[in-house]
Amino acid sequence: MNFWQNFSRKLQEKKFFLWLFLFSSIFMPLFFNGCSNVRPHIKVAFDLDDNEWSIMRDKIIPEFEKKNKIVVEAIQVEKSDVLQLLKAMGSSKDTKIDIFLIDVKQLQEFVDNKMVEDISEFGQFSNKRINQNLIYDLYFGDRLYCVPLKINLFGLYFSNDKNNMINLSFPSNFRNFISAIKRFNKRNKSTNIVLPFSNKESIAIFIYQTILSSGGKPMDFGDRRTHSAFVFLKDLWNYASPASLKANFSNILDYIQNGTPNFLWGKFSSLKMGNTKKELLFVGSIDGAINSKTLVDADVLCVSKGSKNKGNALKFLQYLYSHDVQKLFYSDLNWIPLRKGVIGDIRGKKQYRIILRILRRPVYIKNEKDFKEFETKANDAFTRILIKKEDISKVLKDINEKAKKKSSTQDL
Missing domain, CATH: 3.40.190.10 (Periplasmic binding protein-like II)
Known part of the structure; x- marks a missing residue:
């Protein structure tokens, strides 16, 4: 091998190691940094119709993810199937669903089977924001296991x-x-x-x-x-x-x-x-x-017993009760608002004034x-x-x- 061939080979080897050094210096830190900052997530099981899903997936969840840096994985599970699903997950010691939606009539069974977390902290959050009459009858003693999504x-x-x-x-x-x-x-x-x-x-x-x-x-x-x-x-x-x-x-x-x-x-x-x-x-x-x-009949949201993401789950529940989301439920789905002040001046809204009167003493x-x-x-x-x-x-x-x-x- 002559001098020029040998020199060319060494130059190519140096370029390879030079590029390898540049790649490892610039991109590898970004890669490992990204891995060390994986966004937290929660998994939510809803039972919604097509229109409700459209609002939830296109307008509500993306905004929550953007504001809180929490990924929400939402799936469709019929309310009648939730208990068996959680039991199956419980037997595998792996609670994969953090929040689930059920009919309020199912609540006692979930409490008896110890499938729900106490979320009494939500009651403190809701004191000045939510019609408290809607929460009182959902307590079991001093424990709160769910909040209404729709009534x-x-x-x-x-x-x-x-x-x-x-x-x-x-x-x-x-x-x-x-x-x-x-x-x-x-x-x-x-x-x-x-x-x-x-x-x-x-x-x-x-x-x-x-x-x-x-x-x-x-x-x-x-x-x-x-x-x-x-x-x-x-x-x-x-x-x-x-x-x-x-x-x-x-x-x-x-x-x-x-x-x-x-x-x-x-x-x-x-x-x-x-x-x-x-x-x-x-x-x-x-x-x-x-x-x-x-x-009052209601679809209620619960946090799964043993959820490793209870804190983030509570953030999501609180977000669903925020003024903007409740207003969206009212304007796009015509749901009865569960938060105070969503409709604004109610003097000309005869039907809503009647609803407020009806909700003075609700029973589930x-x-x-x-x-x-x-x-x-x-x-x-x-x-x-x-x-x-x-x-x-x-x-x-x-x-x-x-x-x-x-x-x-x-x-x-």
């Missing part, structure tokens, strides 16, 4: 023009409401009230709310206020449309499309009613007592097992009192005695 109310809708004809004033009580219905019926020769009586669950929810409105305890059929509730239901049944036996909370608003009902009892989850031919006003439950309460059904027991008793009472026309006192006494016998048998 639904149950109660009466009526048409504004029909209301003007009979001068109804809401909130009303049982007696005044029946009197108003009688006047309306006399003046118009008929009254068309659609009630959600096509399935057992809808019947049970309707009766549960009516007992709450009477100031009673839904699980106690021996209470005198429960008796008052069934007296009202029996009177109301006399004016119910035959369509009531086909209606439930899923389809009842469809009956307004053809303009037939004067009143209907449905679920309220949106501050906009959609394409209806009549202007409807939701007035909630009819107060039967001074201390009446309102049934947190135990699905207890509700199933109530559902059985309520449907028995419905059939015997409203359909078969049996005596109210006798039926309620019979149902209450059966419940006591069952309870004493289980205690043995």
